[in-house]
Amino acid sequence: MTINMLTAFLTVSAILFSIGMFGALTKRNMIVLLLSIELMLNAVNLNLVAFSKYGMTPSLHGQMFTLFSIAIAAAEAAVGIAILLAFYRQRVTVNADEMNELREP
Amino acid sequence: MSTGQVVAFFILSFLAFSGAIMMIAFHRVVHMVVSMATTFLSLAGLYILLEAEFVAVVQVMVYAGAISILMIFGIMMTKHHDGEEEKPTTWKSWFTFGSVAAFLFLVYVSIRNTKFPEQTQQYVSENNVLEIGQMMFNQYAIPFEIISVLLTVAFVGAILIARREEAETE
Numbered sequence: 001m002t003i004n005m006l007t008a009f010l011t012v013s014a015i016l017f018s019i020g021m022f023g024a025l026t027k028r029n030m031i032v033l034l035l036s037i038e039l040m041l042n043a044v045n046l047n048l049v050a051f052s053k054y055g056m057t058p059s060l061h062g063q064m065f066t067l068f069s070i071a072i073a074a075a076e077a078a079v080g081i082a083i084l085l086a087f088y089r090q091r092v093t094v095n096a097d098e099m100n101e102l103r104e105p
Numbered sequence: 106m107s108t109g110q111v112v113a114f115f116i117l118s119f120l121a122f123s124g125a126i127m128m129i130a131f132h133r134v135v136h137m138v139v140s141m142a143t144t145f146l147s148l149a150g151l152y153i154l155l156e157a158e159f160v161a162v163v164q165v166m167v168y169a170g171a172i173s174i175l176m177i178f179g180i181m182m183t184k185h186h187d188g189e190e191e192k193p194t195t196w197k198s199w200f201t202f203g204s205v206a207a208f209l210f211l212v213y214v215s216i217r218n219t220k221f222p223e224q225t226q227q228y229v230s231e232n233n234v235l236e237i238g239q240m241m242f243n244q245y246a247i248p249f250e251i252i253s254v255l256l257t258v259a260f261v262g263a264i265l266i267a268r269r270e271e272a273e274t275e
Contacts, residue, residue: 004201004221008114008214008265009151009155009223009254010235012122014209014212016121016122018209018212019129021208022201023128024199026129026201026202029143029185031134031137031138031176031183032128032134034176034179035137035138036139037143038172039125039128039144040158042148045148046148046213048183049155050155051156052155053156053228054221054224055224056224056225058226058227058228060230060233060240063157063160063237064237064240064245066160067159067163067237067241068248070160070163070167071237071252073166073167073168073172074167074171074172074256074260076259077175078175078260079259079263079266081175081178081263081267082262082263082264082266082267084179085267086266088183090181094184099123
């Protein structure tokens with residue numbers, strides 16, 4: 001096979017990252033925003049794992065980095081949902097455009 | 106790469122793309138979460154192709170399991186105006202689409218034109234989970250402890266933020 005697998009994986013990751021970026025920039029529902037951010041994080045993780053197999057010095061370090069990054073993503077999603085719930089209790093909306101105040105109205 | 110692996114790679118990446126694009130295209134939020142779960146699962150398949158079995162299992166547990174369920178709980182606790190007409194595509198969304206497409210084109214051209222150096226050594230993983238465990242508790246022991254502290258702090262903080270206000274006065 002003449003196909004270069006590192007390039008193929010990097011291209012997949014770039015396309016997924018772009019889709020996530022488009023979603024994060026255009027969608028206005030906060031849950032969808034969080035999902036798009038998760039998609040971008042996943043694309044980056046795919047890059048790390050691809051380099052840990054097809055990079056110049058293949059080793060397990062890329063996979064370790066991916067594990068830590070997944071843990072950070074889980075913490076980020078939990079805090080994001082918590083902020084969403086607290087915000088919904090105050091304003092009864094999930095629209096990101098109306099999220100412009102830090103204090104209670 | 107054998108031919109079967111290449112075929113599996115194309116099928117899994119097609120599934121990942123379709124899940125992500127469906128996430129953009131759907132109108133109901135629950136459908137979006139389900140299509141994102143498809144993307145997460147196919148990414149786990151890609152990790153298995155890359156001989157990262159432990160990362161694949163963690164991906165299935167954390168993303169397809171925990172984060173999807175967390176998002177569904179977030180949807181259930183808030184009210185969404187499903188079926189509401191999406192606002193028509195304005196010049197802003199076309200501008201965003203053009204910017205993202207230009208970004209993707211730039212990244213793609215740079216990936217194609219980069220000469221990645223040849224692998225200087227071959228690494229064959231005998232027992233992925235065993236080696237990751239040994240590495241995590243020897244070389245990466247301090248980052249592991251720090252990340253557990255960070256997870257604890259983040260989850261306690263999340264509970265504090267999401268707690269009802271009335272509970273304090275009682």
